Amino acid sequence: xxxxxxxxxxxxxxxxxxxxxxxxxxxxxxxxRFRALSxxxxxVMCQNQSLADSNAQIAxxxxxxxxTLMREGKTxxxxxxxxxxxxxxFVLYSPPVRPSTWLLWFGPGVMLLGGAVVVVLxxxxxxxxxxxxxxxxxxxxx
Amino acid sequence: MIKxxxxxxxxxxxxxxxxxxxxxxxxxxxxxxxxxLIGKPAPAFSLPVLGDPSRRVGNADLLGQxxxxxxxxxxxxxxxxEHPVITDLAASGAVRVIGYDYKDxxxxxxxxxxxxxxxxxxxxxxxxxRAALDWGIYGAPESFLVDAQGVVRWKFVGPITPEVVRDxxxxxxxxxx
Numbered sequence: 001x002x003x004x005x006x007x008x009x010x011x012x013x014x015x016x017x018x019x020x021x022x023x024x025x026x027x028x029x030x031x032x033r034f035r036a037l038s039x040x041x042x043x044v045m046c047q048n049q050s051l052a053d054s055n056a057q058i059a060x061x062x063x064x065x066x067x068t069l070m071r072e073g074k075t076x077x078x079x080x081x082x083x084x085x086x087x088x089x090f091v092l093y094s095p096p097v098r099p100s101t102w103l104l105w106f107g108p109g110v111m112l113l114g115g116a117v118v119v120v121l122x123x124x125x126x127x128x129x130x131x132x133x134x135x136x137x138x139x140x141x142x
Numbered sequence: 143m144i145k146x147x148x149x150x151x152x153x154x155x156x157x158x159x160x161x162x163x164x165x166x167x168x169x170x171x172x173x174x175x176x177x178x179l180i181g182k183p184a185p186a187f188s189l190p191v192l193g194d195p196s197r198r199v200g201n202a203d204l205l206g207q208x209x210x211x212x213x214x215x216x217x218x219x220x221x222x223x224e225h226p227v228i229t230d231l232a233a234s235g236a237v238r239v240i241g242y243d244y245k246d247x248x249x250x251x252x253x254x255x256x257x258x259x260x261x262x263x264x265x266x267x268x269x270x271x272r273a274a275l276d277w278g279i280y281g282a283p284e285s286f287l288v289d290a291q292g293v294v295r296w297k298f299v300g301p302i303t304p305e306v307v308r309d310x311x312x313x314x315x316x317x318x319x
Contacts, residue, residue, distance in 0.1 A: 044175055044280040057245065058280040061271050086185075086278040088178045 023067060030070065037076055038063055040094065044087050051091075174299035177278050177286075181295075184288050185276035192243055192251055192265035199266050205292050208318050209238040210311070212262070212302075213274070213284040215246040216254035221283045224301035225258050231307055232261035237287070237315055241265035244274055244282050287311065289318050 025031040035052060043054035044062070051059050051066070062083070069079045080092065089095045097105050179185070188200035212228055214221040232239040241262035243251045248267055255265070268274050277286065287296040296314045298306060 047173060058271075061275065065275055085178060086275060087280070088176055088278075090175045 023063065034067060034070060037079065038066060040092070041066070041083065042091050042093055044091060047090070050093070171300055175278070175280070177294070177297040179278060179294040180297065181293065184286070184292050184294050187273045187276065189266040189268055189273055192241070192248055192267050195248070199264065201292055204240065204288070206290055207238055208287065208289045208315065209240050211240050211242050211286040211288060213242040213244050213279055213282045215244045215282045216250040217246060218282040220301045222258065224283050227302050227304055227307065229259060229261040236312070238263050243267040244279060245269065245271040287314055
């Protein structure tokens with residue numbers, strides 16, 4: 001029950017499109033960079049939304065912090081490192097390749113490869129057993 | 143015969159895999175982000191004390207004994223659920239409990255504590271939530287266990303329950319002895 005309430009509270013926090021003042025950008029280049037960067041970052045509260053999309057209070061705070069760091073002359077790399085140091089790899093939509101993320105990065109490829117092997121085996125087996133009956137009439141396709 | 147049962151075996155293998163995944167993850171809060179601060183010194187902070195804003199408390203002031211930093215806010219319904227557990231924990235004397243009033247108006251926080259009781263040895267206030275970013279705080283309640291040397295040992299996201307105290311916090315405290 002408490003867990004449910006907590007989840008509900010989280011949901012409400014996410015849904016509350018509270019009147020948050022829009023960010024004022026100095027110029028278009030800054031806005032473009034900010035939009036690109038915040039779309040690559042994951043909101044820590046509503047984990048299926050990017051920092052750019054989320055209405056959660058913490059996402060708003062983090063957006064402001066990202067903008068502040070940008071204006072301090074930090075690079076995108078430095079801003080991401082700042083967030084990772086505090087909120088872990090979770091904030092990155094593209095996590096770094098390391099042993100703990102190998103499954104994430106290479107799992108799909110391995111599965112695809114496994115599927116390909118199965119297909120090849122099945123096809124070979126069928127080719128060996130199926131009677132190679134040539135169509136009686138070449139002009140008739142099916 | 144074997145060939146006929148092959149799809150069934152494939153289905154069973156898949157079912158076992160999925161059931162394993164579900165069992166492994168059930169009863170666990172998957173939205174909780176693991177804190178990268180564990181094993182590292184607590185972030186530097188200096189925040190005003192609730193009820194005495196001219197006084198500021200920082201890392202150095204809290205060294206010497208372990209403490210549990212409990213992030214809460216008067217706006218947070220789950221904090222109300224957690225409150226009796228925090229109260230019991232503080233009363234047991236197992237660990238100092240320091241309150242971290244997150245994104246809250248001091249008047250509201252004080253009213254909340256008057257209404258429900260104040261289990262905290264000290265409450266520091268972070269009205270704009272700026273210092274919270276350094277702790278990796280993203281909501282309330284959250285709790286950090288910091289040891290006597292100021293190193294973060296454990297973090298819990300969400301309301302602490304008596305089970306969490308028994309199964310996680312107490313063993314962590316035991317390790318510090």
